[in-house]
Structure formats: C-alpha cells, structure tokens
Amino acid sequence: MEVVILPERAQIAALAADCVETLLKSKPQAVLGLATGSSPLALYDELAARHAAGRISFRRARAFMLDEYVGLPADHPERYRNVIEREFASRIDMAPDAVRGPDGLAADLPAACRAYDQEIRDAGGIDLQILGIGSDGHIAFNEPGSSLASRTRIKTLTPQTIADNARFFGGDRELVPRHVLTQGLGTIMDARHLVLLAFGRAKAEAVHQMVEGGVSAMWPATLLQLHAHATALLDEGAAARLQLAPYYRHAYAGKPPWQGL
Ligand code: F6R
DSSP: EEEEOOSSSSHHHHHHHHHHHHHHHHHTTOOEEEESSTTTHHHHHHHHHHHTTTSSTTTTTEEEEEEEEEOOOHHHHHHHHHHHHHHHHGGGGOOOOOOEEOTOOOOSSHHHHHHHHHHHHHHTTSSSEOOOOEEEETTTOOOOOOOOOOOSEEEEOOHHHHHHGGGGGGGGGGGOOSSEEEOOOHHHTTEEEEEEESGGGGGGHHHHHHHSOOTTTGGGHHHHHHHGEEEEEOOOOTTTTTHHHHHHHHHHTTTOOOOOO
C-alpha cells in the first residue's frame, strides 16, 4: 500500500482529485466508487471546482456508492443517496441515472444486494474506489468481524459507529439507523484502484492497523494490504501512530514525478 502523509486537507483533496482527473482523461467512461461521510467532502469540493473551471467532465462516467442506511425515508437528508446528490452529483455533469446505490428501502434486501453486485459487474467493475475509514477500522460499513470475502449485504452498525455518526443526526444516537446495506470487502477488493482518505487523530489507531497490523477481520481495512493498488492519503493526525512514517515520507518525497499514484 502506498502511504502519503500531507499536512493540509486541501493538499490531500487535490492529490485525490488528480487521480480522478487523470483517470477521466484516459477513460471518460470510467466507473467511480463513492464514499459518504466527512472524509471525501474536500475531494468532492475540489472535483466540483475543477468541473466548474472546465477541467473535468463526468458526462460519460458512472458511479456506485459504497453503502446506504436501511429504512431511512426517501427524502431524509442523511440518506446516503441524498447526501451524494447534494455533496457531489448535483455539482457536476454526470447523467441523472449514472449514480447508483444500494436500495435501503427495497422490499427484498438480500435480492437488492445481489442485484447491486451484479450491476457493478455489468458496468465492468469499479476503476477508482474512494474510501474513508471508521475509527474501528471499518471500510464502507464492513464492521469488525466482517467476512473478508463478503459481497454487498446487510450489516448491523457497531455502537462505536452509531456514536461516530450521531453527529449527522443532531447528536442523537437513537436516530442513527441500526442497519445498513454495504458493499462487501470482496466487492471493494474487486475495484482496480483504492484511494482511502483519513483525517484526524481519531483515525490514527485504525490507520496504523490498516497499514502495519496483521490482516484480520478485527480491523477490516487491513484487507487493503492484499490489494495490488491501494493508496492511503493521510493528514498528520491520522498518520500519528504509523511506525514507518519516516520511510513513507522519504519514499513519497523521492517519487519520480511520472509515476503518479
Ligand atoms: C461511508 C463509508 C464509511 C466512512 C467511515 C468514515 O460511505 O464508507 O466507511 O467512510 O465511516 O466516516 P467519516 O468520513 O465521516 O469519518
């Protein structure tokens, strides 16, 4: 896994946006994987700004969301479909039907999950998957104990994740849905490039485990060690517990400019 540590959130967002821009230039019909939560927001702002400046077009691109709450009403502002629309899709030129997400309101949730995995396969797979990481090491909503081979399915959030996400629900843990649909770890591992963004000291232990711990369902993000092209973009807080931080900084500082991420 490549680890890049930068001081400013804006620098991290710009680097991740460079990845998306380079991909769309070489493959305008690229398939993106979209995370929700706070970690990708600066990236979405940067992509919207580059689109407004005429640098990038998403007109032929498609996108698949990582996860969705089960049972939130269609018009709920925290339904991930609505969050992605507000924070990203409405600010760029992607076709109206091009952003797909797991259907947390489906009558048959297992069937909806199977259909979602199939839809990703039918689209040719995800070229670039944007990820955040939970303080308990989850990616998407694959909580500790998740099968490392899992596909899109229903999961129960941990009390830790419910507490972490209560900030999006006015601080009230009772309002955070208990259940979610999430791409599985196996589904995520099928993406061709994984770009994970992490900010702040609260993520430091999870990031340390992800990069330097043993691969284990206890810290689901450790599975990224088995991906051939995974990039972790971290601020100083998120990188605070990395044992090999001096080496990661040294490697990035000496990286040939042609190499990209
Ligand atoms: C959401 C998702 C989650 C978040 C994680 C971190 O789509 O995939 O794994 O990335 O919970 O959340 P934030 O970014 O809010 O700290």
